[in-house]
Amino acid sequence: MKVTVYGAGNQKLYTDELNLPERYGGEAPYGGSRMAMEFAMAGHDVILAEPSREVLDDEQWSMVEEAGVTVTDNDKEAASEAEVAVLFTPFGKGTFSIAREILPELPEGSVIANTCTVSPVVLYYVLEKELKLERTDVGVSSMHPAAVPGTPQHGHYVIGGRPTAELDMATDEQVSRCAELAESTGKKAYIVPADVTSAVADMGSLVTAVALAGVLDYYYVGTQIIKAPEEMVEKQILMTLQTMASLVETSGVDGMAAAINPELLVKSARSMHLLDEQEELDAALKKISDLNDDVMKWIEGAEVKHTDLVAAQALTGELKTVMGDRAAEGTIRRCMRKMFE
Amino acid sequence: MIGRILKDLGRINGVNGSLVVGKDGLIIESEVPGDIDAELVAAMASAVFGTAERSAEEIKHEPLEQVMIEGKRGKTLMIDAGEGILVVITDVDVNLGMIRIEMKRSSERVADLLA
Numbered sequence: 254m255k256v257t258v259y260g261a262g263n264q265k266l267y268t269d270e271l272n273l274p275e276r277y278g279g280e281a282p283y284g285g286s287r288m289a290m291e292f293a294m295a296g297h298d299v300i301l302a303e304p305s306r307e308v309l310d311d312e313q314w315s316m317v318e319e320a321g322v323t324v325t326d327n328d329k330e331a332a333s334e335a336e337v338a339v340l341f342t343p344f345g346k347g348t349f350s351i352a353r354e355i356l357p358e359l360p361e362g363s364v365i366a367n368t369c370t371v372s373p374v375v376l377y378y379v380l381e382k383e384l385k386l387e388r389t390d391v392g393v394s395s396m397h398p399a400a401v402p403g404t405p406q407h408g409h410y411v412i413g414g415r416p417t418a419e420l421d422m423a424t425d426e427q428v429s430r431c432a433e434l435a436e437s438t439g440k441k442a443y444i445v446p447a448d449v450t451s452a453v454a455d456m457g458s459l460v461t462a463v464a465l466a467g468v469l470d471y472y473y474v475g476t477q478i479i480k481a482p483e484e485m486v487e488k489q490i491l492m493t494l495q496t497m498a499s500l501v502e503t504s505g506v507d508g509m510a511a512a513i514n515p516e517l518l519v520k521s522a523r524s525m526h527l528l529d530e531q532e533e534l535d536a537a538l539k540k541i542s543d544l545n546d547d548v549m550k551w552i553e554g555a556e557v558k559h560t561d562l563v564a565a566q567a568l569t570g571e572l573k574t575v576m577g578d579r580a581a582e583g584t585i586r587r588c589m590r591k592m593f594e
Numbered sequence: 595m596i597g598r599i600l601k602d603l604g605r606i607n608g609v610n611g612s613l614v615v616g617k618d619g620l621i622i623e624s625e626v627p628g629d630i631d632a633e634l635v636a637a638m639a640s641a642v643f644g645t646a647e648r649s650a651e652e653i654k655h656e657p658l659e660q661v662m663i664e665g666k667r668g669k670t671l672m673i674d675a676g677e678g679i680l681v682v683i684t685d686v687d688v689n690l691g692m693i694r695i696e697m698k699r700s701s702e703r704v705a706d707l708l709a
Contacts, residue, residue: 381620382620382621385616385620386622574648575645575648576640576641576644576645576648577617577644577645577647577648579616579617579618579640579644580617580618580619580640580641580643580644580645581644582618583616583617583618583619583620583637583640584619584637584640584641586618587619587637
């Protein structure tokens with residue numbers, strides 16, 4: 254398979270600032286350059302496009318080339334034969350501009366796979382006009398390493414499959430191609446809905462994990478101990494997650510915490526300790542009770558801004574009823590794009 | 595090709611600009627004055643046309659043929675163009691009959707091109 258990886262990864266960040274060799278193990282080069290090396294060692298024709306030579310030292314560049322990777326600083330040329338174009342590129346706008354630049358150059362049927370710097374759905378929305386009008390053959394998926402490539406934790410890839418929303422982002426064959434590429438390096442490929450990859454693969458997966466533990470704890474306590482109707486329990490879970498998400502969106506984490514009031518939350522949530530073993534709740538209560546003075550000052554100084562608390566799916570359903578599916582879907586896409594652009 | 599159709603519409607007296615937008619608000623082609631935010635107008639056109647289409651259905655007047663926003667300083671006309679919507683922006687005093695005929699003709703060509 255012909256593969257191009259965009260972005261080698263900033264080794265100074267990995268080794269000097271994050272101290273990965275000591276903290277996680279593995280060896281530099283980490284990131285996109287390591288992905289390229291692993292693809293090449295699995296027998297693929299690999300190009301690594303990186304305009305900044307200084308992100309790796311000479312020895313690291315030698316390792317990349319000795320693994321069989323062709324290195325270039327020309328993004329467009331590197332795209333011309335890429336069956337899979339992997340974007341290990343800067344967060345947000347940087348990735349969008351590289352994707353826009355390479356899109357016309359990609360061969361027929363190519364697939365662009367993001368990694369950790371942008372959601373594949375947002376990338377799709379940003380490129381939507383070109384993908385719908387000019388390059389209907391090109392797909393958007395992801396090859397999210399969900400860990401830093403080069404560390405022992407990187408044993409899997411998260412591949413963006415058919416999204417929960419009905420978007421034709423990539424064909425089944427294009428998704429399978431990404432999975433096949435991942436598996437050829439000896440790593441497990443998890444195919445998940447493309448619009449879910451960020452929640453389970455990005456750094457924010459920490460939030461997903463902690464929230465899921467809380468959701469499952471309350472679902473069990475609510476339905477099995479309190480014997481509340483399942484629908485009621487699910488509505489309360491929805492309200493809680495929706496309230497927190499909306500407040501973060503309008504007022505930031507400090508504003509959200511100010512509105513919630515940690516002291517009050519501990520008192521309320523303690524009354525939901527109905528089983529001998531509720532480790533998630535114990536850990537959460539301890540953590541929130543022990544917030545230090547600096548954190549409390551930060552929270553107390555925060556502004557809680559105007560927030561429209563509304564269940565997102567109910568809102569989009571209403572939009573579809575009022576303005577029709579297509580106009581509503583366009584509105585939803587623009588909202589998603591604005592959140593990241 | 596759609597660009598050509600819009601340029602031809604622009605030659606009609608009193609027409610200040612025109613766009614073809616997808617039903618989802620994506621701009622397909624645009625010929626509007628620089629002081630108009632074409633992306634925003636495209637999004638609004640899709641919302642207005644979609645809402646008008648739903649209203650026509652609900653009132654049992656479907657299928658919707660066209661929408662006109664009439665302001666004191668100008669008019670905006672929208673007509674179904676298959677997968678898209680043809681939007682034409684005009685002065686206040688225009689020959690609406692002629693513009694409608696031209697829009698009808700243009701929208702059929704646009705619909706064919708988008709099919």
